Amino acid sequence: MKVPKGSWVQIEQVVLRPEERAPQVPEDTKAVPLMLWVKGTLLEDATLGETVEIETAIGRRLSGRLVAENPPYIHGFGRPIPELLAVGKEFRALIERSGRR
């Protein structure tokens, strides 16, 4: 996919390959690279997957693999939790029963 210069994009860097990781990290973590993602303005037309340069929100120039054009925020509120729905009522019933304020 072509991404035009000036787009708000996300790039990815491999900070440390598995063999470069710190000696104290546990085995499951040592088996994978330390990765970094950061967003900024794309400085030249590019294709997803290419190594590109961006200018970050504070004006630093960083390079890395172009992974997304303007990625959305994906976090939300999830679903209501049935196990929690009754909690407020239970606390109120407790207060009613005791009659203490």
Add this chain to the structure above:
Amino acid sequence: MKDNSYAAVMARRNEIMKRALGLDYGEFELGGLAFDYERMMEKAGYSLEEVRAIQKETSVGDTPLIELKNLTAAARALSEPGRGARIFIKDEAANPSGSFKDRRAAVSCYFAQHHGYKGVVAATSGNYGAAVASQANMRNLKSIIVQELFDSRGIGQPEILEKGRKCEAYGAEVLQLTVGPELFYTFLRVLEDTGFFNASLYTPFGIAGIETLGAEIVSQVQARFGRNPDAVVITNAGGGNLTGTARGLIKAGAAETKVIGASVDLSGLHMASDRDFNRKSFTTGHTGFGVPFTTWPDRADVPRNAARPLRYMDRYVTITQGEVFAITEALAALEGLERGPAGNTSLTAAFAIAREMPEDAIIVVQETEYTGAGKHVTAQLTFARENGIEVRRGDPADQVPGKNIIIPRDPSMIRPRDLSMKDLKASYLRNALKNRPAGSPEALTEAEAAFLAAEIKETPQGLAALLAQARGC
């Protein structure tokens, strides 16, 4: 060309830090283990009055103290006659970026601005990132926030995703990493590349910023009741929140007020494990930070940590993830306050501890935090289920962190579990002895003995007994 391997950058850490902090920690050293903590706080920090003035410039602090009448009534309903303290909460969500962390960021950004730094950097996955970005904007500084956010599958913890979004909303550059303590390596490289100020949570500025919180609690309780609070409950992770609040209480004349730390029990989960990372529903305020930082503060990103909780802590309790979620729900349903969840760790402990205290006692919870997408009970529990964690009603005593989250079947099941203060102090002493410089004399010097006694709030006799325990005698 500069060697940027992990080992080479770590070897340069002291010189990088010295420039990025504008502080020479060497002048506070007293030989061996010891350093002059109070002189460091006096010389490098700011007085309470100075901090108040700095925070006023950027609208930080002076937050409301709210009485939680319905939660107090619920605690009394579960208590023996005559028991059930009045519960108050300091609504720190009213700060500009939505948490008490603005107090810490305000002082760091003030220092950075007045010492000619062009920007600030903070390594944090928590509310502190937003606080730094927000305060930096008010002081015309640039900000870079370094977060640990994703596991190796690229799945982000919802609470940290939200904190990253908020930092981006303030115009910060946000560096988002996968799991691993080498975040510190990335942080050092950013400091070296930019020459920005290290807005660490653990400098004297970061701690002095919280002293106003403790002092405000005293003046607000004094104004209404003409006396000091009996206890203040503080969520404990890196130790700064507890240290700063306790110092503020003492400075405001409430040295007798009990200082109680509270953390969410995440025992059994490894904090640097890629697999465990998304099996927890709390990214801060938990034992994975609280216990190691309490028993060895100098593991932080500064040469000498200004957050030293054992100097002030009277009691340390843990509570479970499910208990905090239940109390967060109750806070919304009974008190009309939608806050947290992580910030409600201390509230959960206070609800349970209030039951032990007399009815006329006053227990203060010293923070709330903003809530939002990702940072919410529904978001966290939905995410937990997607990651194979069982969520059910039951007895919180049956919880296994990383396997299940148990919402208490009944409010009476919300109970604090005390960590042994003696064991925590002995563990601190073991770490201290282990970190004593090579070539030290066999016996502790006078300065070292005095330092250690102050570090764990003990008399010389108490220190001697705990040293024997630490050495395994």
